[in-house]
Amino acid sequence: MFNLLSQGVGLSAAGRTGLIAAAIIGIALVFFLTKRARNIKETPKTAPISAPASTAASGHRGIQIGNAQHIGSRTDQQDSFGISDINKINSTGLLAVIGDGMGGLSNGAAYSKTAVQAALKSFGDEKPEEKDEATLLRVLKRAREAIEASNLKDGGTTFIAALIHDRQLHFVSVGDSRICLMRNGGLIQLNREHVYGRELDDLAARGLLSEEDALSDQQRAAITSYLGMPDRLEVDRNINAIPLFSGDKIVLMTDGIYNRIAEEALTELLRQAPMAAAEAIQSKILEENNPDQDNLTIIILEVE
């Protein structure tokens, strides 16, 4: 299995060995991702691997892929993302994963990288008879276990994963990163964010807190479920498969994206082909030169 992973760092020596043995299309995908990595402020730990630029590496067999990532104004890149081996789309499907390490807690970067790597590795262990719904739960479980088995402490990461298989979508979500469907020019958020604001609103609805206090609480955006937390995990996912149609775009993104671009502008830019759209969205956000710009990561999967 060939895993594509970016956190603003390059691939390990073992990864480079694996890449050399990988298919031409896979190598070209790495080329595109390391090209994206040049946008970050820190120097990649490994040099980008050169590859034929003419390969149509942004998509294969019915799915076009686009992605972008940037450190923003932060000193560390704590987002991680990955996409499964595109050569296996027709057998096991395509898995896209993003983790947004908790910036306010230590080791956020390590948390997100650990989760994403474990998820992609686990995806390759899928049994042929396993249902997509179970595959995603298993992938999430492995990501969680990898974090628990590590030496990481006092941190966490959001986790969103989308599995496209036989033109059907399943997703799983923990935290406040977003999964959206762009269909015929309109954006629809699919997942529910795990934020403290929900609990505050519930208290207000039951008369235990004023609505004003609930809306103005400074912890309103705090994440209430994330990988790395010691308590019981709350998971959001779809039970019934979502049928996909030509032209549909699945968009996975961290809050560094959706908090910095209006829906109208995002929707307009998403009309482009996935890679062009991802780059345009990143550029649009960075143009603002916001001194507080968070890490930003986006993956766009278009169904052909």
Next chain:
Amino acid sequence: MGFKDPEAAESFCWALGYAQNIGARQQQQDCLGAATGSFQGKPVLLAVLADGMGGMKNGAEFSRIAVSFHVNHLQRILDECSALPNVLLKLAVQANDEAHKIYEEDRPGGTTLISALFSEDRFYTLSVGDSRICLFREIQAHRYVPLQLNREHLLGAALDERAWMGDISFDDAKNNMFRDSLNSAIGDRKIRHIDRTLNSTRFLGGDRLVLMSDGIYRSYSEMELARAMDSEPKEAADRIVEDICRKKIPHQDNMSILIIGRKQERKGTADV
């Protein structure tokens, strides 16, 4: 059924259609309704549907209370709330309190609840139980495709999740005798789980938002529903219920469907 100012909906920008049938059951335990109101000077439309628990007594009464509460108290809740996303939540919580009073009279029961609140070209949704909210969007001329928006509160799905997270064994999840039951409904002391959107969704010209009980979606596939959407909401709702009745399915459950569209506009592309 409970409707307050449905004609008003038409005078704004929404087109409504609804249909119901008792199916092969002895009692109609579904209820649906709609109402219009005003929020900060702008018109809003509420659509609500409830499916009383057939296996529990008093299901019809619970669904009626839930829907009529929504229809009759919409404006009061709109006046109390400063944020539109909270309106559906407050309505659901207070409707639950009202319904639970029956429980306290030693008449147990329950109902599902699904609701949608429209303001201009955007909407919010809320869901408790296993009724469905689906968005049908026209991707090509006369071709609609479905998207289920809500999560169904099914105990089996929740048990599977717990098993994968290591909280219980897979055997325990599989063998739980209540696996096919709901794990949230209106009527309990407190609603256990509520699925709702914090952020609104844009409603494009040509879109159809469909609220339906399981008597509809268990007897009519998503693609059958999609084909029916290529007509005005009222015609579509009537056609769907008529088609299901023609199937003469044994033990056919109560059927209820409520369809909202944008008035007059049926475009194949988004308004930008």
